[in-house]
Amino acid sequence: MxxxxxxxxxxxxxxxxxxxxxxxxxxxxxxxxxxxxxxxxxxxxxxxxxxxxxxxxxxxxxxxxxxxxxxxxxxxxxxxxxxxxxxxxxxxxxxxxxxxxxxxxxxxxxxxxxxxxxxxxxxxxxxxxxxxxxxxxxxxxxxxxxxxxxxxxxxxxxxxxxxxxxxxxxxxxxxxxxxxxxxxxxxxxxxxxxxxxxxxxxxxxxxxxxxxxxxxxxxxxxxxxxxxLPLTLQAAEPDDVLFALSELTGDRPADAPARREYQPHKTAMSRQAPSPASRAVTKHLTGPLGIRTILDHGCGRGADVAHYRATGLEAEGFDPHDDFGWPRPERRGFDLVTSMFVLNVLPDPWQRIQALKDAASFARPGGHVVVVTRSPEEITKAAADGGWSIHHDGFWSSQSKGTFQRGISPGEIIALARQAGLQLAEGAPALPLPGVCYAVLTKPTA
The missing domain is CATH 3.60.10.10 (Endonuclease/exonuclease/phosphatase)
Structure with a gap:
C-alpha cells in the first residue's frame, strides 16, 4: 500500500x-x-x-x-x-x-x-x-x-x-x-x-x-x-449501505464486501507426538538454564505441554481458543515461556507484539521466553506453490478459513521482542532447529 x-x-x-x-x-x-x-x-x-x-x-x-x-x-x-x-x-x-x-x-x-x-x-x-x-x-x-x-x-x-x-x-x-x-x-x-x-x-x-x-x-x-507499506486496507463501503441500520441489526446488504475474520487457531496441528521444537527445548535448554517451570503460550491442543510434563517439568498451557481447553493460567512467574509457531499466524506486527507482551507477562524477571516461527523461505515457497494471496506483510493461506501465514526471521523476532520489553538472551544455548527460525529471549530484572 x-x-x-x-x-x-x-x-x-x-x-x-x-x-x-x-x-x-x-x-x-x-x-x-x-x-x-x-x-x-x-x-x-x-x-x-x-x-x-x-x-x-x-x-x-x-x-x-x-x-x-x-x-x-x-x-x-x-x-x-x-x-x-x-x-x-x-x-x-x-x-x-x-x-x-x-x-x-x-x-x-x-x-x-x-x-x-x-x-x-x-x-x-x-x-x-x-x-x-x-x-x-x-x-x-x-x-x-x-x-x-x-x-x-x-x-x-x-x-x-x-x-x-x-x-x-x-x-x-x-x-x-x-x-x-x-x-x-x-x-x-x-x-x-x-x-x-x-x-x-x-x-x-x-x-x-x-x-x-x-x-x-x-x-x-x-x-x-x-x-x-505492508498494509492491506479495507475497501470503502458502497454508497447505498445504510450504516446505522446495519450496525443496529447486524444485517449487511448482500452485495457488501465480506469482512474476513482471522482464525489463527485453524492452523493448529493435531499432533500425536511433541513438536521437534519442544524436544529441542528440553534436550538443549531447560537443563543449562535451570528451568523448573514452563508455560506453553498458544499451546493449541497441548501435545507439547504433555511432553514437558513427561520430562519432569512443572508445565502449564494456555491457548485463547476456548475449544482447545487451555484457559488462561492464574499463576505467573514461570522460568520459561514458549511461543511455538504463534507469531507467524498472526496477521500484523501489532498483534505479534501484543502476543509477545502477553507471553512475557507470565515469565518471572530474569526468566526466559523462547519464540519459534516458520521461516521466510518456507512461507515464500508455500505461498508460490499454493497460490496464496498477499495480505499485509504475509499471505492468506486460506481465505475461506481465515488463516494467515508469514515467515519471520530471527532478526525480526528480536526487533518485535524489544517492543514487548524482552531482550536477546546472550550466551543461551543454541537449538538445532533446521528450517525454522527462533530466538531465546530474556525478561529484564528491572
Missing part, C-alpha cells in the same frame, strides 16, 4: 498545482496522501482532490484516502501533528515549527511522549521536520548550515531511541528534499523524513521523489516521500 508524504507549500488551492498533483498520485498508484501545508488560509474548506476522499485535517496538515478505500481515522493531538490510524499502523504526520529551534526541540520532546504512549504499537512518523538530522543534511552555499541546533538533534535522537524508530532516508550521501536560494546562496536540507519502527524496515520500501519539485509537472518545492 503506497503512502505519499509531501509539503505542498500552500499550493493546493491553485488549479494547475492541484491538477499536477492528481496526475502524479494516479501515475504512482498512491492510496494515502499526507500533506503538510496543503493550502491557505489554514481554516478554509479543503479543495476537492480528484479520486480521493478527505479523511481529516486543515491547511496545516491534511490526509486523503483513495476513494476506493475506507477513510482512516484521523485526529490532531496538536496543531503541528496529525495521528492517522491505518489498520495496525499508527502514522504521526508532523510539520515542525519553521522558525524557532527551541520550538522544534520542544515539539520533538512532545512527540517522544506521544510515541511512548502508543506502548509499542508499530509507528511511522513522517512529514516536514524543518531540521537537518545530521550536519551533512543541511548546507548553506559550500558550508554546513547552522540552522539546526544540537538540542534539536539530541531531541530527535531521543525520539528515535524511545520508540525504536529508524531514519529510513539517512543514506551516506544526503538526498536533499528542499532547496532554495537565499541572498544568492543555495540552502539545501534533508528535512522531509520518514521515521519507521525498526521491525518494519525489511518489509517497507521508501523512496525520495524529486520530480514533484523539479520539472514542468512540479507542484511544490519539497520532494515527496513514497512509502510502500
Amino acid at each position: 503506497l503512502l505519499a508524504s509531501v509539503n505542498l507549500n500552500k499550493r493546493l488551492g491553485a488549479t494547475g498545482a492541484r491538477s499536477n498533483l492528481a496526475t502524479w498520485l494516479r501515475e504512482h498508484g498512491v492510496k494515502i496522501l499526507l500533506a503538510q501545508e496543503p493550502f491557505k488560509p489554514a481554516d478554509r474548506t479543503p479543495p476537492a482532490l480528484a479520486g480521493f476522499t478527505l479523511a481529516g485535517g486543515d491547511g496545516h496538515l491534511a490526509a486523503w484516502a483513495n476513494e476506493n478505500l475506507a477513510p482512516p481515522t484521523v485526529s490532531s493531538p496538536a496543531p503541528w501533528v496529525q495521528r492517522v490510524e491505518l489498520d495496525w499502523l499508527i502514522v504521526l504526520q508532523v510539520h515542525l515549527d519553521a522558525y524557532g529551534s527551541a520550538a522544534r526541540a520542544a515539539q520533538l520532546t512532545e512527540l517522544t511522549e506521544m510515541v511512548t504512549a502508543e506502548k509499542g504499537r508499530p509507528l511511522l512518523a513522517c512529514g516536514d521536520f524543518n531540521l537537518a538530522p545530521r550536519p551533512a543534511d543541511g548546507t548553506f552555499g559550500e558550508e554546513t548550515s547552522d540552522f539546526t541546533t544540537q538540542a534539536e538533534r539530541t531531541a530527535l535522537h531521543q525520539l528515535t531511541q524511545a520508540a525504536g524508530l529508524v531514519d529510513t532516508t539517512a543514506e551516506e550521501a544526503p538526498a536533499f528534499t528542499f532547496e532554495r536560494v537565499f541572498n544568492g546562496r543555495h540552502s539545501r536540507f534533508r528535512c522531509d523524513l520518514a521515521l519507521l519502527s525498526d521491525h518494519l524496515t525489511a518489509t517497507t520500501t521508501i523512496t525520495v521523489d524529486d520530480s514533484v519539485r523539479i520539472g514542468p509537472a512540479a507542484f511544490t518545492d519539497h520532494s515527496a516521500l513514497l512509502i510502500d
